[in-house]
Amino acid sequence: MIEQLLSHYNYWVVIILMMVGFYIVVAQGNLVKKVVGLNIFQTSVFIFYISVGKVEGGTAPILVEGVDVYSNPLPHVLILTAIVVGIATTALALALVIRIKEAYGSVEESELQIRDQQC
Amino acid sequence: MLAHLPILQVILPFLAAPICLILRKPKLAWLFALIVSAAALAVSGLLLQQVYAGGVISYELGGWAPPWGIEYRIDLLNAYVLLVVSSLATIVLLGAHTSVQKEIEAHKQTWFYSLYLLCFAGLLGIVATGDAFNVFVFLEISSLSTYALIALGRDRRALWAAYQYLIMGTIGATFILIGIGFLYMMTGTLNMNDLAMRIDAVESTTTVLAAFGFIVVGTSLKLALFPLHLWLPNAYTYAPSMVTAFIAATATKVAVYVLIRFLFTIFGESYSFGRHPLAEILIPLAIIGLLSASTVSISQPLIKRMLAYSSVAQIGYIVLGIGMGSALGLTASLLHVFNHAMMKGGLFLALAAVTYRMGGSEIGHMRGLARTMPLTFWAFVLGGLSLIGVPLTVGFVSKWYLILAAIELGWWPIVIVVLVGSLLAVLYVGRVVETGWFGEPEKPGRNEAPPSLLIPLWILIAANFYFGIDTRLTIGVAENAAAWLMGGGSGL
Amino acid sequence: MSANLALILALIVPLVGTVVIALLGRWPNIREAATMITAISLFACVIRVLIGYTSGEAIGIEVVTLYEGLSISFNTEPLSILFAMIASGLWIVTSVYAVGYMRGAGEKNQTRFFTCFALSIFAAMGVAFSANLLTLFIFYEVLTLATFPLVTHKGDDKAKAGGRTYLGILMSTSILFLLPAIIWVYALTGTLDFAQGGILAGTIGPAASTVLLALFLFGVAKAAVMPVHSWLPAAMVAPTPVSALLHAVAVVKAGVFTLIKVVIYIFGTEFLIDVPLESIAVYIAGFTIVAASSIALMQTNIKRLLAYSTISQLSYIVMATMALAPFSEVGAAMHIAAHAFGKITLFFAAGAIYVAAKKTEVGQLNGIGRRMPITMAAFAIGALSMIGVPPTAGFVSKWFIIAGAYQLENYFVLAVMVVVTALNAAYFLPIIFNAFFKPEDQAPAKPHGEAPWTMVAALATTAALTLLFFLFNEPVLELEYSIVGGKS
Amino acid sequence: MLLFLLIVTAFAIAYTKDLFAVVMLAGIYGLLSASFFVALDAVDVAFTEAAVGAGISPLLMLATLGLTGRFQTQTKSRFYLLGFALVVLVGALLMIGTADMPAFGSVDAPAQQHVAPRYIEKSYEEIAIPNVVTSVLASYRGFDTLGEVAVIFTAGLGVLSLLSISRKEEEKEGGVASMYEHTILRIVSKILIPAMLIFALYVQFHGEYGPGGGFQAGVIFAAAIILYSILFGLDVAKRVVNESVLQILAALGLLLYGSVGVVTMLSGKNFLDYNALAEDPGTGQHIGIIVIELGVGITVAAVMILIFFAFSRRMDREGGA
Structure with missing residues (x-):
């Protein structure tokens, strides 16, 4: 049990982070905050991937004479891509938020619902 | 060049998108986009033929052998879906210029075509690739462009719809990403084929189970399976007409493809259905979605929204077939992927024509349509018949197979559900047709849509009947692909 | 012209006619000529098919294969020729009548009317000549859809409501019951081809086949077995020629025709006898006969009365079919013809009365026989045929049905036939009596005689046919014997 | 330690109503995860995350806030409880998933065994660059x-x-x-x-x-x-x-x-x-x-x-x- 705890605590922390992010997305009414939540959610997934790639005693995967153990470069590559995807999504989401504010005068989910029903 | 077909399929619209942006003039951009999509369509036709002739095609991107590099892997299943996507994209684009001119501000039109091509390329990329992570990347290309396209709608609710879709879509994509990460963790590979082989050794682990859960939920979000469909009605309703026609016909179909690919190719039929109560989860959801969405659509005053709910219902049929876990059920699903693309594409194009002339697609705009816009009206009627599943239409073919599959399993309640679903379709289609037929138009006199809208519309309507009669292509491919996915057959 | 070609033409001619009629909308006279030419050439084609069939020519075409083992294909057999002959033959008469009616009543949208009419006949031909259940189903649906604009022709709220009921019942029953029944048969046997002796034997247990039979019985709502009959009275909002040809002949006969086809060529009579609950179908049909006649007794509107009479008469055919005796099968086939002649005459007469006197109610007919003697004489002949009195067509078929009942000693059928004859007499005879012997309640505002000559000619012709069929039914009989015992 | 800080930041974000502070905290979150990436040998990722998570995305968010207002109203989303249930459900699925995971950092985990070694062993030969x-x-x-x-x-x-x-x-x-x-x-x-x-x-x-x-x-x-x-x-x-x-x-x-x-x-x-x-x-x-x-x-x-x-x-x- 202890061993399990020690060897996996990293993943568990990541899961907690994911859940906080996910919670902000689904349970918060402010549109900007939802985007922040989405960011946290995604970033924690990134942390998870990078954790998968970590090798005990390894170094950064830049080949140097005399070093044998490197961490796994593949997750790094994947996450580089994913980060870019994340910022792209964020930018688009924020642009939408700005337009929503202009069109509705609010960025709170509950108010938007009300205003949509009015028309 | 034949050897490069798989990559050409994706790269043609992919690289055409930035070129479109450089062209600047909307008309020029449209023409260019159209030519490129037609080329992509030709490529997909050739690809299907090649797969038929020579079996699975593998293309190593960058010359790196899989699993180290990214592989494009075209088999019967994705060649078929590629054909669906590229034909619908091309036909919709054919009519886009006229509609876009009216619905989208002048300085945004070039961007529209560029985004359209990106979305198109993204969808093709998802389908063509044999690499799990690459799926995620192209999924995001298509998703981001879809959000932007939806937000181009005139109504302010388009923005809100796009935002909701963005949030839900990103959650779905992130779920898929988590699933892929778990799979990578357990197998060390991202290549689908490789995954399929290596997954057997670790299939009893809970990690693979969690990966399975995340991927199924993530794709279900994307394909709008009840109750994860909440983003769809608004998105379809407020997007510009052409965007609705395009995404309704293709985007959810591609998500269905991803689900099928993961369930059957990667996890394998025995894992997905043998080990887990997947059928017991998918089928009730499909049924509830099918019945509730059909019922809701009956009372929608906005016809676009009505058809959007109908799409949710039709997704129910597709998932029902997948959930059966039998070759015949899968055949029915694959058939319906193709068939539903044609009917919904046609119906939404008809609405685009109505919107073009009448300025909207509410039930009031449909009044007296039989007299003011007879060609559009009859196209809608025929498309509606296909949706209901009247014989000689594609809708009938899919329904036939779905019922056959249910009878084969002895699932009589499912038979009833499918039939009741068609009956509900009679109601919601009938309501519009009745208004169009009997209603008094506000402005009497002919006011038919321009040919540029009618031509693509009637191409799709004709296809509804052509493929409802000559079913060699669709059924042939669907049956073979299904047999192959179920572990038999040769993939031909 | 070979018989095969004739068969193809029998399908193509009305289709081409449809298009031509639609295009000729601007020139009513030429349009009507087109209708006539189409009708006559169609009838000629059907006769050629008949000759080919009796002389043993191989007839059958396959248009396209839909799925494995399933195609749209056509062939012919005695029953289908009979149905095709009646529908196409009476179309000629109806066309003459319809021209008079539509012009006389000043109806709008006449082009649409004649176009849809031709399309409906096309669908009826498709139903008649289909070689398998799928083809039949397709044309069955086309017939439903093509007649919808005819039913709602007037376009007012009443027509809309009637149209809704019409389409609602016909569509929903065919989707809910008929379609799954067909797919079930396919799932069991892998084919849907009509075959002598049926295709189901040995593939399905008795309990399941009872369910299947019920699905067919209620799925084919066009046969108007209760409780799926209410579309027929609803359809009476249509102009009278539509009621006459389609709802007395083509559409409802397509329904019973489908049922007979299913019983004989899908189930097979010998197989059905083993099904324990098949007699339930007889009871349902028997109930429909009596119930519909009783309702007819209470009707005041002429066309509604005729509609309920039709429901009742259709169930004669259904009951006779389900009785499964060789004689009663023949009787069923004969009644398709007999009822067609009689009922079309009645509808023609009702339409003539509407056009000439603007009268639609039973109570208004007192003394009208003196103003419209030919019309009312024809009406009387039609009515007698409904009752089954010699020398009319109705007697012939009734005789066979009763003979069939004796063959099987089915006293239920006998009892029903006796009761219903009394009921029919009870609602038809007073009308005839009043028309000829009661004085007019009040003189009409505008004195009138007979309806336009085209209408009178048409109804006189069908009345004559009703009488002639009593005398010269031998060829038809001979033809139809072959459905139960091979060629005679 | 870094992970602990990350959790604290995340919770702080969840409970702060001042969106300006939220954005600042998000920036800090980005920086913290970047440092964590360095600890896990992912220097490229850390570089990018620092630029994106602590740079661009807070910048864009601040720009947005300038337009949409700094404070969120007190109302919680309609789906508050449903959301919470959903979160618990997803968390449970993730937890189940960890049960059979290979230990963190383990050299013989499948991820380290199959595809990745080739990159490390052969990439210099095939592509001739050290990174x-x-x-x-x-x-x-x-x-x-x-x-x-x-x-x-x-x-x-x-x-x-x-x-x-x-x-x-x-x-x-x-x-x-x-x-x-x-x-x-x-x-x-x-x-x-x-x-x-x-x-x-x-x-x-x-x-x-x-x-x-x-x-x-x-x-x-x-x-x-x-x-x-x-x-x-x-x-x-x-x-x-x-x-x-x-x-x-x-x-x-x-x-x-x-x-x-x-x-x-x-x-x-x-x-x-x-x-x-x-x-x-x-x-x-x-x-x-x-x-x-x-x-x-x-x-x-x-x-x-x-x-x-x-x-x-x-x-x-x-x-x-």
């Missing part, structure tokens, strides 16, 4: 990166189509005051901005040896321009870097990347097979990687600047109105 991440990113999985550039391009187009104003409207609006008057800032920036540009170039072409590459370089380059426009005003900045030129540049970057693939295809090899670019595979790979990284850099820089312009123009409009 394995770059090798994989630009060559082995170069197509993913092409997709990534397309994602950025799409986002840029999307933001443009959302926030752009037609030319007519634009002309109506007057210029906006800048911080040009602020002498010290101006002088500092005059020194800083060229330095940033040079650093961007360094990152761009150094990616093969150390952490860095097209994306990071593009971001830094964009940051320099953005800084310039903040200090000297949007209008001045726009005169220096014209918007339509930027659009074309964004498209050209993507095209440059794609054309490498087309060229390799035309020379008979597969798409993006850089070995086709020169006789010697090593040289070919080098050329390919340099060109595509350049493409990435151009598109990223152009799109970032475009996005910033789009956001800030809205702010100006709001301020002017």
